[in-house]
Amino acid sequence: MIDIDWGKFAIVAGVVLLASVVLPLFYSGGVRLLETAGTTSAPARVGAWACFAVCIAAVLFGLWVVVPQFH
Amino acid sequence: MDTTLLVTVVLVVVFALVFDFTNGFHDTANAMATSVATGALKPRTAVVIAGVLNLVGAFLSTEVAKTISSGIIKTDSSGHEMITPALIFAGLVGAIIWNLVTWYLGLPSSSSHALFGGLIGAAILGAGLGAISWSGVITSIVIPALLAPLVAGVAALIGTVIVYRMTKQATVPHAKPAFRIAQTVSASLVALAHGTSDAQKTMGVITLTLIAANVQQAGTGPQLWVILTCGLAIGLGTAIGGFRIMRTVGTRITPVESPQGFAAETASAATILASSHLGFPLSTTQVVSGSIVGVGLGKRLAQVDWGVAGRIGLGWIFTLPAAAVVGAVAALVAISSTIGLVAVAVVAVVGVAVIFRLAAKKPVNAGNVNEGAPEAAPQLQGAAA
Numbered sequence: 191m192i193d194i195d196w197g198k199f200a201i202v203a204g205v206v207l208l209a210s211v212v213l214p215l216f217y218s219g220g221v222r223l224l225e226t227a228g229t230t231s232a233p234a235r236v237g238a239w240a241c242f243a244v245c246i247a248a249v250l251f252g253l254w255v256v257v258p259q260f261h
Numbered sequence: 262m263d264t265t266l267l268v269t270v271v272l273v274v275v276f277a278l279v280f281d282f283t284n285g286f287h288d289t290a291n292a293m294a295t296s297v298a299t300g301a302l303k304p305r306t307a308v309v310i311a312g313v314l315n316l317v318g319a320f321l322s323t324e325v326a327k328t329i330s331s332g333i334i335k336t337d338s339s340g341h342e343m344i345t346p347a348l349i350f351a352g353l354v355g356a357i358i359w360n361l362v363t364w365y366l367g368l369p370s371s372s373s374h375a376l377f378g379g380l381i382g383a384a385i386l387g388a389g390l391g392a393i394s395w396s397g398v399i400t401s402i403v404i405p406a407l408l409a410p411l412v413a414g415v416a417a418l419i420g421t422v423i424v425y426r427m428t429k430q431a432t433v434p435h436a437k438p439a440f441r442i443a444q445t446v447s448a449s450l451v452a453l454a455h456g457t458s459d460a461q462k463t464m465g466v467i468t469l470t471l472i473a474a475n476v477q478q479a480g481t482g483p484q485l486w487v488i489l490t491c492g493l494a495i496g497l498g499t500a501i502g503g504f505r506i507m508r509t510v511g512t513r514i515t516p517v518e519s520p521q522g523f524a525a526e527t528a529s530a531a532t533i534l535a536s537s538h539l540g541f542p543l544s545t546t547q548v549v550s551g552s553i554v555g556v557g558l559g560k561r562l563a564q565v566d567w568g569v570a571g572r573i574g575l576g577w578i579f580t581l582p583a584a585a586v587v588g589a590v591a592a593l594v595a596i597s598s599t600i601g602l603v604a605v606a607v608v609a610v611v612g613v614a615v616i617f618r619l620a621a622k623k624p625v626n627a628g629n630v631n632e633g634a635p636e637a638a639p640q641l642q643g644a645a646a
Contacts, residue, residue, distance in 0.1 A: 210416035
């Protein structure tokens with residue numbers, strides 16, 4: 191009987207689906223807000239950069255995962 | 262060390278580096294294909310970035326190398342490796358030949374599966390079916406190979422739908438340049454992750470050989486010169502360019518636009534990072550191909566060329582067994598005598614030369630890599646909305 195760790199596969203699937211919803215949502219949200227902001231609306235621009243910040247944080251987290259020297 | 266063993270070890274190291282080099286130019290497409298297809302990066306810039314990141318990645322992680330050197334081929338009851346350096350050499354020949362055949366055909370097949378297949382074929386022939394850890398094969402190769410492209414594809418599909426909904430089918434101003442940037446960043450992450458997993462595979466093979474030849478202590482990690490040469494080989498292979506496969510991945514499966522490229526690379530990067538963090542030796546190629554099919558399905562009016570996708574799928578199914586057969590045949594001759602060993606090396610070199618000659622007749626390079634890409638019929642984004 192082969193012992194298969196389905197839990198690990200579930201973790202990978204969960205992480206991937208989460209990343210693929212969160213990143214496109216925030217990045218395209220940022221792009222959209224930037225458009226809405228134009229040159230006038232400061233709150234929209236702040237919102238846009240907050241969205242981009244989430245994406246940058248996700249990339250940095252990705253780097254942290256790749257580089258074992260960080261953890 | 263007697264002469265035969267010395268010759269064998271030298272051959273293994275050389276052929277392992279050759280495999281690593283083919284791995285580099287076979288799999289450049291993985292990370293950078295969509296970026297090149299959408300024009301986010303120029304072809305030469307893309308391969309240089311990928312090459313450098315592959316080299317950097319090679320120095321970073323060792324999780325996958327452990328699976329290679331301990332997960333698939335068993336040790337006998339006294340703890341000795343059941344695979345000999347001559348068998349490893351034969352396995353590498355199988356992997357290199359299959360990798361080059363699929364490269365010639367422009368098929369994004371898995372270099373990892375070619376390597377596993379070659380080693381498994383050689384090990385079965387030399388040491389019997391019992392030398393293979395079949396549960397290791399199922400859990401580290403078969404199941405990830407089935408699940409990873411599926412998961413990445415579904416995730417990329419969802420990502421694509423979200424991106425196009427949020428940006429009114431990417432018609433808002435700045436959408437195109439913004440997604441090009443995002444795509445480049447996510448593609449770079451894929452390239453880095455590729456370096457951490459694929460260069461590791463070759464390091465694992467060389468280390469396994471040095472241990473099997475009793476010149477390195479069992480249970481120790483790769484030596485510095487091994488890490489350095491493997492990193493350079495894969496980086497060089499990547500930078501010299503895998504335009505042949507890049508064209509299939511970036512333009513033949515489905516026309517890719519920058520928002521889709523972003524969704525595809527994000528799903529790929531997440532899949533590769535999450536699974537290599539947990540120690541699965543995933544095929545970067547299969548993950549990226551799965552993502553691209555996903556983004557093709559996720560965009561309205563985009564079409565996935567199922568003929569191309571089917572050919573790629575067939576290539577995946579055949580990769581492991583085909584490399585195993587070549588590996589087994591090579592093993593049959595290689596373990597007979599030193600002359601047999603050298604003969605296999607000579608035949609392999611001739612085979613490689615023939616494939617390169619054939620490929621040179623129908624070259625795919627930085628100039629024609631985007632033939633048939635959406636850029637050739639530009640600005641369909643708004644029209645498709």
